[in-house]
Amino acid sequence: xxxxxxxxxxxVAEKLRERIARSPLASRIAVVxxxxxxxxxxxxxxxxxxxxxxxxxxxxxxxxxxxxGVDNAKRHGRPSRFEAVFHLLxxxxxxHLRVKVVLPDGASPSLPTVSEVWPAANWFEREAFDLFGFDxxxxxxxxxxxxxxxxxxxxxxxxxxxxxxxxxxxxxxxxPDWAHTEERAGHFETQTISIGPSHPATHGIIxxxxxxxxxxxxxxETQIGYMHRCFEKMAETHTWNQAxxxxxxxxxxxxxxxxxxxxxxxxxxLGIEIPERGQLVRTILSEFSRIMDHCVNIGTNLVDIGxxxxxxxxxxxxxxxxxxxxxxxGARLTVSYVRVGGLAIDVPEDFVPRCRALLxxxxxxxxxxxxxxxxxxxxxxxxxxxxxxxRDQAIAWGFTGPPLRASGVAYxxxxxxxxxxxxxxDWDVPVATDGDNYARYLVRMEEMRQSLKIIRQALEIFxxxxxxxxxxxxxxxxxxxxxxxxxxxxxxxxxxxxxxxxVPVGERYDWIEGANGExxxxxxxxxxxxxxxxxxxxxxxxxxxxxxxxIVGGPISDAIATLGTLNIxxxxxxx
Amino acid sequence: xxxxxxxxxxxxxxxxxLERLYIxxxxxxxxxxxxxxxxxxxxxxxxxxxxxxxxxxxxSDRFRGKHILTTRADGTLKCVxxxxxxxxxxxxxxxxxxxxxxxxxxxxxxxxxxxxxxxxVFCGFxxxxxxxxxxxMTGNYEMAFFNREEAVFxxxxxxxxxxxPVKDGLGYRPYYPGDGTRPPGDASSSPVIPGDGERxxxxxxxxxxxxxxxxxxxxxASLAADRRGR
Numbered sequence: 001x002x003x004x005x006x007x008x009x010x011x012v013a014e015k016l017r018e019r020i021a022r023s024p025l026a027s028r029i030a031v032v033x034x035x036x037x038x039x040x041x042x043x044x045x046x047x048x049x050x051x052x053x054x055x056x057x058x059x060x061x062x063x064x065x066x067x068x069g070v071d072n073a074k075r076h077g078r079p080s081r082f083e084a085v086f087h088l089l090x091x092x093x094x095x096h097l098r099v100k101v102v103l104p105d106g107a108s109p110s111l112p113t114v115s116e117v118w119p120a121a122n123w124f125e126r127e128a129f130d131l132f133g134f135d136x137x138x139x140x141x142x143x144x145x146x147x148x149x150x151x152x153x154x155x156x157x158x159x160x161x162x163x164x165x166x167x168x169x170x171x172x173x174x175x176p177d178w179a180h181t182e183e184r185a186g187h188f189e190t191q192t193i194s195i196g197p198s199h200p201a202t203h204g205i206i207x208x209x210x211x212x213x214x215x216x217x218x219x220x221e222t223q224i225g226y227m228h229r230c231f232e233k234m235a236e237t238h239t240w241n242q243a244x245x246x247x248x249x250x251x252x253x254x255x256x257x258x259x260x261x262x263x264x265x266x267x268x269x270l271g272i273e274i275p276e277r278g279q280l281v282r283t284i285l286s287e288f289s290r291i292m293d294h295c296v297n298i299g300t301n302l303v304d305i306g307x308x309x310x311x312x313x314x315x316x317x318x319x320x321x322x323x324x325x326x327x328x329x330g331a332r333l334t335v336s337y338v339r340v341g342g343l344a345i346d347v348p349e350d351f352v353p354r355c356r357a358l359l360x361x362x363x364x365x366x367x368x369x370x371x372x373x374x375x376x377x378x379x380x381x382x383x384x385x386x387x388x389x390x391r392d393q394a395i396a397w398g399f400t401g402p403p404l405r406a407s408g409v410a411y412x413x414x415x416x417x418x419x420x421x422x423x424x425x426d427w428d429v430p431v432a433t434d435g436d437n438y439a440r441y442l443v444r445m446e447e448m449r450q451s452l453k454i455i456r457q458a459l460e461i462f463x464x465x466x467x468x469x470x471x472x473x474x475x476x477x478x479x480x481x482x483x484x485x486x487x488x489x490x491x492x493x494x495x496x497x498x499x500x501x502x503v504p505v506g507e508r509y510d511w512i513e514g515a516n517g518e519x520x521x522x523x524x525x526x527x528x529x530x531x532x533x534x535x536x537x538x539x540x541x542x543x544x545x546x547x548x549x550x551i552v553g554g555p556i557s558d559a560i561a562t563l564g565t566l567n568i569x570x571x572x573x574x575x
Numbered sequence: 576x577x578x579x580x581x582x583x584x585x586x587x588x589x590x591x592x593l594e595r596l597y598i599x600x601x602x603x604x605x606x607x608x609x610x611x612x613x614x615x616x617x618x619x620x621x622x623x624x625x626x627x628x629x630x631x632x633x634x635s636d637r638f639r640g641k642h643i644l645t646t647r648a649d650g651t652l653k654c655v656x657x658x659x660x661x662x663x664x665x666x667x668x669x670x671x672x673x674x675x676x677x678x679x680x681x682x683x684x685x686x687x688x689x690x691x692x693x694x695x696v697f698c699g700f701x702x703x704x705x706x707x708x709x710x711x712m713t714g715n716y717e718m719a720f721f722n723r724e725e726a727v728f729x730x731x732x733x734x735x736x737x738x739x740p741v742k743d744g745l746g747y748r749p750y751y752p753g754d755g756t757r758p759p760g761d762a763s764s765s766p767v768i769p770g771d772g773e774r775x776x777x778x779x780x781x782x783x784x785x786x787x788x789x790x791x792x793x794x795x796a797s798l799a800a801d802r803r804g805r
Contacts, residue, residue, distance in 0.1 A: 242665035245698040309608055316623050329699075330637035330712070330747040336698040344703065348635065368607050375594055376604070410579045428580040442582040480749040483706055484759035490706055497659045497704045 013037040016097070019059050023052045035268070035508045036087075038098040043111035046101050050117045053088065053097070061088035061097055064118035064398045064542075066509075067125060068522050068535035069132035073158040075526050082109040084134060087509055087520065087537070091395065091409060094416040098509060103134070110135035120398025123545035131156040131230075141176075146228040146574055149174045155230050156533075162233055176221045179209055190218060197226055201304050201560045204570025206544075208559070215555045220548040228574040235534040239500030240266050241340055243534065248334040250536060250572040253296050254289035254515040256282075256325065258572075259338040264419070265510035265521040266340045269503050272475060278342045278468035279420045284355060284458050285328070285337070287451040288321045291362065293515030293567075294402075294444040301441075301564030302373065305382050305557075310369045317362040324354050340501055341476040342469025355459055359452055366448060374445070383438035387550055387562030390435055397549075398542030401517025403566055406443045407435035413513035425457045440565040475501050500529035516540050516567050538572040634714055638746040639697045641715040642690055644733045645708060651676075652734065653709035656685040660701035660710055668694035669701060690733065692718050693726040699747045708759050714743035 013033040020026050020039070025048055030040040041049050053061045065087040072078040082103040089096055103109040113136040115122040126145040128134045133154035136142055144151065150172040153160050179192045195201075195208040202208070205226035211219040231250065235243040247262045248255040260282050267274065299314035322332040327348050329337035337344055348354075373379050389399065394407035404411055412429045414422040430446035432439035469476045473492040482489035503525040511520040517539030526532040543566045550566075551559035593599050615622060625632055645653050656673035672687035701710055720726040735741065750756040 238665055242663070242700070245665050245696050245700070313611070319623055326638065327635040328637070330635070330639035331697065334696065334698070336700075344699065345637070348637070368611070371607050372604050375590065376600065377590060377595055377597065380590060428578055430580050430582045432582050439582075446580065446582045477703060479756065480708070481756035484708065484757065493706055494659070497663050 012095075019056065022056065022058070023049065025049055025052070032100075034098070034506070035510075036096050036098045038100060040100045040102055043101055043103055046099075047112045047114060047117065049099070050114045053099070054117055059090065060092050061090045061095075062395050063089040063091055063400075064114075064120040064124070065089050065096070065400075065518065066520060066522065066535065066537040067121065067128055068533070069128045069134060069156060070524065070533055071132065071156065071158045075524075075532060080105045082132065082134070084111055084128060085522065085535075087522065089518075091411055094411075096509065096511070108135060109133065110137060112137055113139040115139060118398065119396045120542045120545065123541065130154070131232075133157065143174070144225075146225040146230075148172065148225060155233055160233075162230075162237060175209060178211070178219060179221075188214070195556070195559075197223075202563065203300060203568065204573070206563075206568065206570065208548075210551075210556070210559070212556075216553060217551050217556065217559060220551055220559075222544060222548050224544065224570075224574055226574070227570045231536065231575040232534050235531050237530065239530045240503060241501065243531065244338060244340075245334065245336045247536075248336055250538065250575065251293070251514060251516065251519075251540075251569045252333060252571045253569055254286075254293035255333060255335050256285045256289040256337060257293075257512070257514050257519065259335065260286055261510070261512045261514065261519045262521050263338045263340045264512060265508055265523050266501070266503060268510050269506060269508045269523065269525060270340070270475060270501070272341055272470050272472055274342045274470050275467045277463045277466040278470075280458050280462050281328075281343060281347055281351075281468055282338065283420050283422075284455050284462070285325065287455050287458075288324065288355075288358070290451050290515045291448045292318045292321045294448050297564070297567045298369070298441060298444055301561065302379075304560050304564050305379070307373065307376075307379065310372060313365045313368050313372075317358070317365050320358050320361060324351075324358060327351075327354065339469065339476065341472060342467075346468050352459055352462060355455065359456055359459075362452060363449070366445065370445065374442075380438065382557075382561055383436065383441060383565075384434075385436050385438075386554060386558040387437045387440075387565060388435050389546070389550060391433075393546075394435065397546035399517065399546070400542075401514065401539050402443045402447060403440055403543060404517065405429065405431045406439035408433040413511055413518055417511075419512060421458065421461070422454070424461075425454050427453050427457075437561050437565040502527065502529075503531075511537070514539050516569065516572075517543075536572070536575060538575065540566065540568050540573050544568050544573055634746075636714075636745060636751065638712070638714045638716070639699045640713050640743065640746050641692070641718055642701070642728075642733055643711050643713050643735050643741060643745075644688065644730065645711055646735050646737065650737050651678075651681065652684055652688075652730070653707050654685050654688060655681070655707055655709070656683045656688075657706065659704045659706060663700045663704035665698060665700060666694045666696045668692075685730065688730050688733065689727050691727050692720070693723060702747055702749060705749070708749055711748040712746040713741050714746045715741075716743070 010033050013031055016037040017031045020029055020031060023029065025045050028042065028045055029049060032038040032040060039049070053059045068085045070083045070085055072081050072083065080102050084101040084103065086099040086101070087096060088099065101111050103111060109132070111134065113121070113125055115125060122140070123145060125136045125139055126142060129136060129142050130144040130147050131154055147155065148168040150168045151166045153164070182189070190211050190213045192209065192211045195210060197205045197207040207223040209221050209223065210217045231246050234246055244259055244262065247258040250258045295314040295318045299311040302310045325335050325337070326332045328351070329335050329344060389403065389407050391408045394404050394409065399407065400411065408431060410429050410431045415429050427450045430443045430450060432443050473489070477496055478489040478492050483493045505525055505527045507522070507524040509520055509522045511518050513519070518537065519539055520537030522535040522537070523531050524533040547563065547566060550562055647653055656671050658671055661669040661671050668691040670687060670689040671685050673683050674686035676682055676684045699712060702712055750758070
């Protein structure tokens, strides 16, 4: 580990080094300048450094974003085999930070837990325990999370061969210890019930174990992983472009945004820019996907609390948007429309008129739902004051996106770090302060209107013609006409298909605003044909982790409403 | 750029007396639903929900459905068994066994070309990968099987039937009519095509440069083992 003073740094990292110098452990923290300012610390120092980073008034990295384990067994140039890579965010300064905890070789990989510093770390550490076998001494509930209890081995280690099967039977199901004990509240008996895994209100397959004291939930725990397919391991065994269809299946309600987030990360690593027209198509379709995501979220949420009509009204705009996506790329749900360096195919001729027609029709449906729901007394009673998440809780639990904004923090990636054209458009970030289900509903409703506003402005500057993809044929497939008739193009085509894109050695964390919150991808390349490691930061993962704490004290009916407004998408939750 | 809007403030927490009385709100709500009802009766033939399978949704001509193997003018497959679609496939659902074509101009052809429709994710990467314009997709999305073997579509199910319309129309393909690109030249129309049996004559004279010993097609079992080992 190099000492703090020796390396020349960019201004951002230099600033960070000045801040770190105030820490008593400064001499033992290395500052490295990668795509993000990066600290390297040893496991023993980590909890103290974590506290310093969170509490120091000039650091204030208060939001825990992500924990990615890395196995360096097949990679050169790293000091030890295992690393735990943390990504943190300072909300007050809109600044990201990476911390690498380098785990020494020899003993089994272990680092102290930081789940007391950032409660959001709890589930991320369980995930690293599960997938990498990292031990976190002091963790309150260190059990497998995504893989089932009969699973053997740690799938994301490089020596774990994919394709192994471990069978799970009912006997292997491990309920939490407290579920077996008897508890009494006064002279009344409490009872433990299971909601799910297959329950219509869990939208996906989520197992909620709740101890009921009368109507109230006294204690709860969620078990997930029923839809885990280890997307990250699959990405490691495929090429960079081949991971795009897998990304569609993360948040399948707004598949387009996932693809954009992923390819942006790879494009940053390659250092290529895509043409304006391509960027605008991505922006327009991403915003339409955001509307679709919120429509599905609000629609199904209202069905859960008994208001079916709105579901039909909100699914009609979604149908129109699906039609538009299908006309562009040939699929409604799993679009696979983006490619590294651009888009698979140019938009159809009637793209702009179709978008304009949608812009005309969508507000009518939103107005109808607004009229039926927003000032409806029953909805008000079900939503207002239930599922409350305070500002501090939302930050501590690692919320991003609409739920964080509904708790009073105006953090939106499109505003804090405008990508594509978001800084040129005139739009507002909707926030609310109550942090309850009603606030989350209001924020989503307003966000849809803001998205329409963004699309309207994007269409105004949308060029009538022009390329949608980069012309770098080391990255993008040459046009078919050239491939058929020109030898050189055919060679580029052949090299790209057979060998894949060559991404320079390095690592990158890149983030955009998903429909659910900050959608991050942390990619490492070793120069091979595919990602060496790809970590996806699922926005709904920390929210699901906090869910079992939010619902305590309320009845089951409130828990169902809360599950809906947090917008849990199993595909991205369990990857 | 613009500011931040507090949506909580726009919606006062307290409901008015009228709103709390239920009845006026119910009337207002019924107004919305009855308007939808009347509008839907007026456009009964054009509802957002459709009576499938009697009526079908119109999909664009980019729809990514069942694949189709295109043919040359003489009815042979355009595919030259180059394995590029199999290599590009993220689901690894394409199995090709290459053979030596009797016509030298065609060089290679697929003896086996299987797509496992249960594995396929319909991403269209195979269509993008094909350098010979040999693999397209169609608008056909109705593929029901009684068992897994049936779900593996071979050449017989994938080949474009000469003179017959494609079921549900063409879908995702490398170029569309009028987009200015040219299809690849057809080897059968090229002036120098040695005919059937020409290869045999060349072989007898010792002039065939291609490897001629042993069976043409690769061993399917070793190919499958190779794919598994990857």
